[in-house]
Amino acid sequence: MDLILKKECREILKKPLGNLINPDNLLEAIKNKEILTIGDKVTQTALELGFKPKLSIIDYKIKRKEINYNYQDLFENTFKSDNEAGGISENSVKEIKESLKYNNSLLEIKGEEDLLVLPVVLEYEKGVVLYGQPGEGIVVLEINPEKKEEIKKLYFNCFRDKL
Numbered sequence: 001m002d003l004i005l006k007k008e009c010r011e012i013l014k015k016p017l018g019n020l021i022n023p024d025n026l027l028e029a030i031k032n033k034e035i036l037t038i039g040d041k042v043t044q045t046a047l048e049l050g051f052k053p054k055l056s057i058i059d060y061k062i063k064r065k066e067i068n069y070n071y072q073d074l075f076e077n078t079f080k081s082d083n084e085a086g087g088i089s090e091n092s093v094k095e096i097k098e099s100l101k102y103n104n105s106l107l108e109i110k111g112e113e114d115l116l117v118l119p120v121v122l123e124y125e126k127g128v129v130l131y132g133q134p135g136e137g138i139v140v141l142e143i144n145p146e147k148k149e150e151i152k153k154l155y156f157n158c159f160r161d162k163l
Contacts, residue, residue, distance in 0.1 A: 002162040003088045005115065009158030010086075016133050017117065017150070018141030026130075029140045034127035038117045040067060042130045042138055047074055052104050054127060055096070057116050059109040063134065075106035085112040087162065093119045100124055117141070121151045 005013065021029050027049055036055045037043040043056040056075065060067055072078055081095040092109065096119050099105035109116070117131050121143055129141040141147065 002084075002090050003155075003159040004084075004162045005086045006158055006160055009154075012158065013115070013154070016136075016139040017121075017147075018129070018139045020133055020137050020139055022137050026138055026140075030128055030130070036120055036124065036127055036129045038113055038120065038129060038131040040069065042132045043071070044069065045138070046130060054103060054124075055099050055105045055107065055120070057096075057107045057109060057113045057120070059111065059113045061112075071106050071108075075104050077102045077105040079105060079107045081107060081109055083109050083111040083113060083116065086115070088115050088119060088159070092116055093123070096120055096123055118151050118154060121147055122155075 023045060026045065030051065035046060035051055035053050037046050037053045038057045040058045040060065040062050043053065043058050046053055058071060077099065079095045079099045081089065081092040083089045083092040095107055096116065099107050100123060117129055120129055121141065124143055127143050129143060131139050133139050
């Protein structure tokens with residue numbers, strides 16, 4: 001079932017769900033941790049630093065502008081899904097679950113990947129999710145039981161079924 005973000009929750013989800021850091025401090029923040037990246041800029045930054053993410057979710061856009069970047073050669077597995085802006089598609093969640101069975105997976109999204117950080121946290125047991133906070137830095141979100149509970153509450157309170 002596809003989910004749509006309620007208008008009253010947009011401001012809530014604009015706030016970082018984890019620790020906001022300067023990209024210059026990224027190396028120290030994720031050293032010796034399994035990482036998952038959401039967004040093109042964060043994924044490129046992690047790759048340039050020599051990290052191989054467990055999963056990266058990208059939409060070939062940075063600040064809503066189309067980009068050309070050859071991700072496929074840098075990942076062992078590639079998956080694809082559609083995901084509308086302001087929503088979480090059932091197919092995206094299915095592809096996240098499937099891609100997490102492997103190491104070094106790329107999930108290419110036609111549409112927008114921003115909200116997919118939520119199902120990633122719920123579907124994976126450990127590690128750190130990285131995503132961009134436009135104009136501010138990188139959010140480092142540690143997956144743990146407390147964070148999973150917080151995300152479950154967001155799902156319950158902030159989404160409705162797509163009609």
